[in-house]
Amino acid sequence: MSTSKRMQLVIPFLTVLMMLFFHSAEQEKEVSEGETTLKEKIDHVLENEVLHGAVAGVSIRHAESGEVVYEKNAHLRLTPASNTKLFTGAAALETLGPAYTFTTELWTDGEIEDGRLNGNLYLKGKGDPTLLEKDLRAMVSFLQEKGVREITGDVLVDDTWYDNIRLSDGIQWSEESEYYAAQVSALTVSPDDDYDAGTVLITVSPANKEGQPANVKVTPDNEYVKIVNRTTTGKTETEEELMIERDHGTNTIIIEGAMDIDDPVSNSWIAVFEPTGLVDELFHQSLVKEGIRVKGSSTKIAETPEHATRLYEHASMPLKELFIPFMKLSNNGHAEVLVKEMGRVVHGEGSWEKGLDVVEAEMRRLGVNMDTVQLNDGSGMSATNFIPAHEISQLLFQVQQREWFSVFRHSLPVAGNEERFEGGTLRERMQETGAEGNVRAKTGTLTGVSSLSGYVTTKDGEPLIFAMVFNHFLAEDVDEIEDQLAIILSEHVLSVKE
Incomplete structure (x- = not known):
């Protein structure tokens, strides 16, 4: 074969190789830019000045493979607030089962x-x-x-x-009359179908005439609590907000303040003593x-x-129904009851110590590294609960394989859904974004602590798991930062490599 003929064959071949090379390089460039874009977006949000001096732990993984897509400080032990309920809830469904009743x-x-x-x-x-x-x-x-x-x-x-x-380690004496810090008893009653057990509902409404005390109603009606009504109806020179508090160690509930004659009814849930x-x-x-x-x-x-x-x-409603008010509304009392019930069922002792032993054992079976986790209650009220974001996302990945997962997932608040028992604690957040109706996640809030962890689907249909925990910030809250991150994930187009 002549040299010219060989060249005629080689040149087209080289051309094809060069085209394939440049096409491959362009694909790699696009993937790289996609990865960088996601990382840059998240990193940019985490640079918010509100977080200066604070700690943010973030773990994001693919829901099908478990592969980590993004992480930052993911292995630092942080206080998770009510994200603790994800651990309590998963252990309860595994130990007691969705059909369990009290x-x-x-x-x-x-x-x-x-x-x-x-x-x-x-x-x-x-x-x-x-x-x-x-x-x-x-x-x-x-x-x-x-x-x-x-x-x-x-x-x-x-x-x-x-x-x-009656009270877990996370409750301070100054919180003892708050509904979210109600005492835990094996025999308790709720005032309504929010099921805040161990509380009474105090309804305060203006009197018909100025100068008279406001009207007070207690639900359920009882003589166990004593009401001291120090309110007035009518305009005052200074704003006097209603203050309702139970005296320490008693069931004397003191109501103080003023109401205008056209003020709306005020509802407050107050924890009782014993x-x-x-x-x-x-x-x-x-x-x-x-x-x-x-x-x-x-x-x-x-x-x-x-x-x-x-x-x-x-018999109570089954656990699969109880999980709606429990998780949607982040009911602390439900979490602590579940811990004690697990202790009673498994170890014959209804205590926090035995119940948390059960939670730890179940978490280990679900693939969570409990050697780096510390739990002191079931609700997340304790500031000495420590969980890395990595282990939260790991739990959320592992529970997808359990028979009860649909109950667990359905119980999580849905972003932007205004129905109280659908949207729960996320009902007013992330509305009119790609996260609305998409993000299902558990919230968590303490002073200087906030968390949001759950499930989201990207714009191109890829399922992700995310866990974000923020500690030591001085702002009132960091909800907006959490929402920004969840929206980024919901509106992101995940690259092939990711």
Whole structure:
């Protein structure tokens, strides 16, 4: 073959090689720019002056492969606030199961005969955080249906299913009347279907005439709490906001301040002291209203004897339904009850110590490195809970394989969804962005602490997991920074390499 013919064959071949080379180089350039763009966007947000002197831990990974897409300070142990509930919730679904229910029971050591219950009646609580006053009335109605008109012995309440430690380590004494710091008891009652167990709802409305005290209503109606009304109705020279607080170690609730005559109704949920006593009061009221006479005492707390007979059992909603108010509204009491219930079910002791042992064991089984995690409660109220962002995203990756994952995922707040039991704590955030209806994530807030972790789908349909934890900032909150990062992920086009 002549040299000219060889050149005729070689030149086109070289041309093709050069075209392939430049095309490949251009693809690599585009991928590189895509990677850099995502990193630059996130890094730029994290350079916000609000975070100067603070710590941000961020871990982002692909939801299908688990591959880390971005991380910064991801292995630093940080206080996660209510992102702790992701750990508590996953452990509870794994240990107890989505169909699990709590029960409240009536027991007796006597017999029913001729309209009398000859013996003692025991109201035994087993941790139900959704028990309502109407459920107590239903128990009394059951006694009526059985023909009971008199109880010859005592009516006793039993809260020994859990230990008698009422508050977790994360609660400060100054918070003891706040609804989010309610005492935990195995026998407790909620004022409404938000299920803030161990609280009463205080409704304050203006009086009809100026100069009169505001109207105060307590739900459920009871004499267990004492209301001290120091309010006035009418315009004042200085603004006097309503202040509602329970005196330390008592059930005296003091209401102070002024209301204009056209002010809207004010609702406040106040934690009671010793919630078992409130249940006892309400149950006794129901007995009196229905004409069932108690010859013995009706204010005693005692353990149900082993030889007693169960008369009635009220079951709560299943765990898969409880998870909606628990996670959507970030209910601290639910988290602590779940911890104690796991301790009781697995180790026979309803305590924080035994319950947290269960949480740790389940997390290890789910592939979380608990050697770098410290948990002191189930809700995240403790400032000495420490979890790296990497382990939060790892947990969120691993739980996708569990049978109960759909319950877990559905319970997470949905960005921008104004329905309270859909959007939850994210219902007013990230609206009219690519994150609206897309981001499902758990929020977390303490003083100087904020977190947001969950699931998002990118603009080109790639599923991501993210965990972001911020500590030691001095601003009021960093919600806007969290939202910016979540929006970046939801509106990003993920490159092939990523």
